Amino acid sequence: MYHIYCPHCAEYREEEEFHAAGQAHLPRPLDPDSCTDEEWGTYLFFRKNPRGIHHELWVHAAGCRKFFNMTRDTQTYEIKEVYKIGEKPSIVAES
Amino acid sequence: MQHYSGFGLLKHSFSHHENWQRTWRNPTPKKKYDVIIIGGGGHGLATAYYLAKEHGITNVAVIEKGYLGGGNTARNTTIVRSNYLWDEAAHLYEHAMKLWEGLSQDLNYNVMFSQRGVLNLGHTLQDMRDIERRVNANRLNGIDGEVLDPQQIKEIVPHMDCSQNTRYPVMGASWQPRGGVARHDAVAWGFARGADSYGVDLIQQTEVTDLIIEDGTITGVKTNRYGDIMADRVGSVVAGNSSVIAKMAGFELPLESHPLQALVSEPIKPILDTVVMSNHVHGYVSQSDKGDLVIGAGIDGYNGYGQRGSYQTIEHTVQAIVELFPIFSRVRMNRQWGGIVDTCPDACPIISKTPVKNLFFNCGWGTGGFKATPGSGNVFAASLAKGEMHPMAEPFSMFRFHNGALIDEHGAAGVAH
Numbered sequence: 001m002y003h004i005y006c007p008h009c010a011e012y013r014e015e016e017e018f019h020a021a022g023q024a025h026l027p028r029p030l031d032p033d034s035c036t037d038e039e040w041g042t043y044l045f046f047r048k049n050p051r052g053i054h055h056e057l058w059v060h061a062a063g064c065r066k067f068f069n070m071t072r073d074t075q076t077y078e079i080k081e082v083y084k085i086g087e088k089p090s091i092v093a094e095s
Numbered sequence: 096m097q098h099y100s101g102f103g104l105l106k107h108s109f110s111h112h113e114n115w116q117r118t119w120r121n122p123t124p125k126k127k128y129d130v131i132i133i134g135g136g137g138h139g140l141a142t143a144y145y146l147a148k149e150h151g152i153t154n155v156a157v158i159e160k161g162y163l164g165g166g167n168t169a170r171n172t173t174i175v176r177s178n179y180l181w182d183e184a185a186h187l188y189e190h191a192m193k194l195w196e197g198l199s200q201d202l203n204y205n206v207m208f209s210q211r212g213v214l215n216l217g218h219t220l221q222d223m224r225d226i227e228r229r230v231n232a233n234r235l236n237g238i239d240g241e242v243l244d245p246q247q248i249k250e251i252v253p254h255m256d257c258s259q260n261t262r263y264p265v266m267g268a269s270w271q272p273r274g275g276v277a278r279h280d281a282v283a284w285g286f287a288r289g290a291d292s293y294g295v296d297l298i299q300q301t302e303v304t305d306l307i308i309e310d311g312t313i314t315g316v317k318t319n320r321y322g323d324i325m326a327d328r329v330g331s332v333v334a335g336n337s338s339v340i341a342k343m344a345g346f347e348l349p350l351e352s353h354p355l356q357a358l359v360s361e362p363i364k365p366i367l368d369t370v371v372m373s374n375h376v377h378g379y380v381s382q383s384d385k386g387d388l389v390i391g392a393g394i395d396g397y398n399g400y401g402q403r404g405s406y407q408t409i410e411h412t413v414q415a416i417v418e419l420f421p422i423f424s425r426v427r428m429n430r431q432w433g434g435i436v437d438t439c440p441d442a443c444p445i446i447s448k449t450p451v452k453n454l455f456f457n458c459g460w461g462t463g464g465f466k467a468t469p470g471s472g473n474v475f476a477a478s479l480a481k482g483e484m485h486p487m488a489e490p491f492s493m494f495r496f497h498n499g500a501l502i503d504e505h506g507a508a509g510v511a512h
Contacts, residue, residue, distance in 0.1 A: 001405050001406050001407055002405065015405055015407065016407050019396060020395075020396035020397040020398075022351070037497050037498060037499070038497045041496045041497035041498075041499070042347075042497070044440075044496070045349035045440050045496040046347045046348065046349050046496065047338075047347065047348075047349065047350065047351055048338070048347060049338035049347075049348070049350055049351050049352055049398060050338070050339075050342070051336065051338075051339050051352075051400045054398060056397065056398070072397070074352075074397075074398050074399050074400050074401070075400045075401055076401065077399060077401050077403075
């Protein structure tokens with residue numbers, strides 16, 4: 001079980017309080033009506049799903065209920081960092 | 096290939112079973128194949144077997160980075176059923192079910208397919224409405240199914256608590272008598288032996304490190320042990336690692352890989368002669384021939400390739416099982432493990448052409464691929480042989496996520512994700 005640092009609560013809490021909400025940094029198309037089917041489908045469904053460094057959106061569902069981002073290794077499960085929405089990750093995958 | 100029979104068993108007993116031939120060769124790969132299949136699990140081996148048997152394409156290699164059937168084929172809870180809601184999915188899984196029914200004879204290898212019936216429990220009014228809808232849809236598609244009330248369930252599984260005293264009382268169930276379990280390893284080994292006997296090369300301990308793509312057409316793969324191996328067509332059947340292969344090919348898939356955990360108890364005397372699944376309290380359990388209770392958990396919410404998950408996921412499942420079966424509360428659990436499942440947004444697989452010519456993907460089976468092993472291999476082999484998708488595979492194109500023709504099977508998939 002993870003101990004996850006919530007950047008909003010500034011505390012470590014157990015994983016059960018959190019909910020993983022998928023890939024981070026997925027901007028909604030500014031004008032959905034002008035998207036092609038391919039652009040819209042790609043935005044909705046297609047994901048990086050990397051083996052290694054991954055940036056994810058998490059929500060402190062049973063805590064402050066705020067969203068934040070996490071950089072995590074999907075192979076070793078090591079949490080590299082957490083950062084607030086709008087901030088950039090300091091650790092990124094090579095290439 | 097040596098034919099297995101009762102007589103053969105007797106004959107070999109005279110030489111103390113020391114002269115059995117090896118089940119498959121361990122060949123060095125050729126420079127070029129007609130078809131390369133990446134991934135030597137159940138689906139990949141089934142694909143190779145049907146390519147050789149039904150389409151006469153024997154110049155085939157299966158490239159496996161570990162050992163045969165060592166991934167999700169070795170890690171699932173061995174449940175086989177075909178009670179899916181939508182026509183496209185129902186036809187595919189029922190195609191697999193029909194193949195299961197003759198598979199041991201076809202392969203001359205006992206896959207221990209046991210049609211002991213599968214119960215899918217309902218605990219709420221909405222569950223029961225969905226169950227009735229699904230059973231009716233199944234029957235229209237020629238798939239066996241019945242809706243049972245708690246009294247009828249009690250007759251099938253007397254040890255289960257069907258009373259009103261539980262937090263989520265059992266209100267009914269769907270029952271597929273032709274469903275059941277099969278011996279997971281034997282399925283991989285049977286297909287491997289069958290494919291090998293037709294001349295398919297099974298290349299183990301060899302990882303595909305990159306794809307060789309020229310002008311948008313795949314021409315081969317790079318491996319860590321044997322360098323470049325060329326092929327006219329390549330099929331990727333690598334389950335949880337599909338996105339990794341797709342990245343080599345330069346595109347993304349609508350997949351997320353999650354850990355899915357399972358556990359088995361110590362072996363106990365026969366107590367459960369069917370398969371019990373519950374979506375609502377989330378647990379499923381059957382008893383293996385060895386006597387251990389085989390219990391499946393849900394997926395962990397985060398993406399993971401580590402073949403392990405979080406403890407509380409197992410805890411929730413075991414709570415559900417104990418609620419359904421108070422008699423199991425003191426059974427000790429023996430082993431626990433995780434596999435990496437590639438879940439699709441609509442809980443249906445992807446059997447598809449890709450943006451790269453002659454590269455085909457069979458993936459996205461998520462939490463329920465084992466039951467489809469023979470059917471998946473059969474339609475994927477037909478697609479690889481012809482270069483055009485088999486009619487049964489056609490609706491499962493990866494491009495359905497662009498045109499919107501999704502096949503929502505979250506209700507029938509059994510494992511929440």
